[in-house]
Amino acid sequence: MKTGIDKLPYEWLEEIINAAAERIVVVDREGIIQYINGAYCEFLGTTIDEAHGKHVQEVIENTRMHMVIKTGQAEIASIQSINGSEMIANRYPLYIDNELVGAVGTVMFRNAQDWLDYSRKVQPLLEELTYYKKKFEKELGSKYRFEDLVGENKAFLEAKRLAERVSGSQSAVLLLGxxxxxxxxxxxxxxxxxxRGAFPLVRVNCASIPEHLLESELFGYEEGAFTGAKRGGKMGKFELAHRGTIFLDEIGDMPLPMQSKLLRVLQEKEIERVGGRAPISVDVRVMAATHRNLEEMVQQGKFRQDLYYRLNVMKIDIPPLRERREDIVPIASILLKKLAHKFNRQGIELxxxxxxxxxxxxxxxxxxxxxNVLERAVNVLDGRVIYTSHLPLYLQDEPVLLESRVKMEVSENVFSCNESEVRPLKEVLAQAEKEAIIQALDAADGNKVEAAKLLGIGKTSFYDKCKLYKIN
Ligand SMILES: Nc1ncnc2c1ncn2[C@@H]1O[C@H](COP(=O)(O)OP(=O)(O)OP(=O)(O)O)[C@@H](O)[C@H]1O
Ligand SMILES: [Mg+2]
Incomplete structure (x- = not known):
């Protein structure tokens, strides 16, 4: 094969080599120097004539060129100390017509300073890379910890304890609630x-992905698998979750044909991309969740029984809030703290x-x-205390037994504000007026003219009062 290099004048070749690699040495199979450039010789304190024809170990300190001829393996960016300088050397075996004939060695950086100058240029790029990596991990990773799961209810604590126990195992987990x-x-x-915590947690919402896209979402596809398939193909969620966990949310909404494919993956631990030829093995732990009654679905033939058994290795039942009433206030308190932070309004009370x-x-x-109820309340709140008038109407209208109300006031000192406390009449009237306005606005969907009508007062007076109580 002609490369055209023979058309270049000889002096050019020499200069090209010098420009490409500041210091360069070429040895034959026996380690005898066949070529070394002037810059290298100068650095070594020798001359081209002197070095030429000598064994490389006689000329270059700490060289490994003779090793490269033996192993036939390149050594990239290896640190070599010559004349007290730590240099970065690259060594390549030289193959001509598939035969190892020698080796070529170059020195990339003459000293540590050169290397530092270079790395200073690379550093910002590396930092950028780390930033994107972190961002990616954050998006894929897990946001909540066990300590974020608030509640003292017995059934809830049981669920939490079981969850803590299964986190150490590799078994599939089914979360029901x-x-x-x-x-x-x-x-x-x-x-x-x-x-697997350091690896991705990949969530798939089985209910929101159209049926015909679910397979390629889960397993990915090869280039040209279908019209519109991206160049280079696409990784599926299972591949993305490799070494981590895949969280199949709303599994009860997964169509039956997909259920069969999923079952196969769980059994074989291999996926096949759409349009792909070879299976790809994946190491993924599966967690699934649904609010549906899977057992009932199995009986109705809407959910595969074998898949149900596969997923149901560890079942965790999370109780509904109405069955853990003792947790409502502590959870509300945590949520309020979060909202206070989000809206920059400290010290909100109920x-x-x-x-x-x-x-x-x-x-x-x-x-x-x-x-949602608390967020809405914080949004319509002017002061620090959430009153009934700040709740959505359907909650305001719910009757509350006086007996339980008294009990609450005694037990809930977290929420210090007591509505039955005696306050100056002016304040009580103002508060009542304000609450009436908020309620009317609520009922009128924010329409002020309509709200004024509901209250039986004039438009101007209504506007004045809104201004007075800072209601928008
Ligand atoms: N124990 C808890 N302590 C504090 N906040 C909680 C707790 N459990 C849930 N939350 C909050 O409740 C909201 C709903 O939780 P999550 O999204 O996990 O519910 P889900 O069971 O997945 O619901 P769905 O079936 O509708 O998807 C979240 O915003 C979460 O922050
Ligand atoms: Mg959910």
């Missing part, structure tokens, strides 16, 4: 405490009436509903 009970929090905490309302509501949306 109504919507908003904290299934995802549990999954995060288990993953984080497990030996009035005793509100505490009572919260304790008696049935919470079909569980902790997520509680979170």
């Amino acid at each position: 109504e919507s908003g009970t904290g299934k995802e929090l549990f999954a995060h905490a288990i993953h984080h405490a497990s030996p 009035s005793a009436n509100v505490v009572s309302k919260l304790q008696h509501h049935t919470w079909p949306g569980n902790i997520r509903e509680l979170e």
Whole structure:
């Protein structure tokens, strides 16, 4: 094969080599120097004539060129000390027509300073890389720990203890509980405490991905697998979760054909990309969650029994909020702290009436509903205390037994504000007026003219009062 290099004048070749590698040495199979450039000789305190034809070990201190001829293996960026300087050397075996004929060695950096100058240029790039890596890990990683799972209720503590125990094992975990009970929090905490905690936790919402995309989402695809397939293909969630955990959320919504494919992966521990030829082995722990009754679904033929058994190795039942009423206030307190931080409003409290309302509501949306109720209240709040008027109407309208209200006031000293406390009449009237306005605005969906009508007062007077009480 002609490369055209023979067309270059000889002097050019010499200069090209000098420019490409400041110091360069070439040895034959016996380690005899066949070529060495002037810069290298100068550094070594010798001359080209003197060095040429000598064994490399006689000329270059600490050289390993004779090793490269033996092993046929390149040595990249190895540190070599010559004349008291630590230099970075690259050594390559020289193959001509598939035959090892010698080796070529270059010195990349003449001294540590050169290396430092170079690394200073590389450093920002490395930092950028680390930043993106961290960001990526954060997105894939787990956000919650066991200590974030608040609650003292017996059934809840049992679930938490079981979760802590299973985090050490490799078994599949099935998290069951109504919507908003904290299934995802549990999954995060288990993953984080497990030996896989440093690897990704990858969540797949089986309910929100269209059926025809679920397979490629989970298993990835090869380039050209279908029209619109990305160049180079795409990794699926299982591959992304390698060495970590895959969290199959809303597993009860997974279509039957996909269930069969998932079962195969769990059994074989191998995935096949869509349009792929060879299976790829993956090391992934599976956690699944659903608010559906899987046993019932199995009986109805909507969920594969064998898959159910596979996933159900460790089942964790998270109780609904209405069955752990003693936890409502502590959870509300934690949520309020988070909201205070988010809205930059410190020291928000619940009035005793509100505490009572919260304790008696049935919470079909569980902790997520509680979170929403509190966030809404903080949003419409001017002062520091959340009163009943700050709650959504459906909660305001729920009757509260006087007996339990009194009990709450005694037991809940966390929320110090007591609505039955005697206050100056002016203050009470102002508060009542303000609450009435908020309520009217609520009922009128924020329409001020409508709200004024509901209260039976004039528009101007309504606007004045809104201004007075800082209601927008
Ligand atoms: N024990 C807990 N302590 C504090 N906050 C909690 C707790 N459990 C859940 N939460 C909060 O409640 C909200 C709902 O939790 P999560 O998303 O885990 O529920 P889920 O069971 O996955 O619900 P869904 O079935 O609707 O997906 C989250 O915002 C979470 O911060
Ligand atoms: Mg969830």
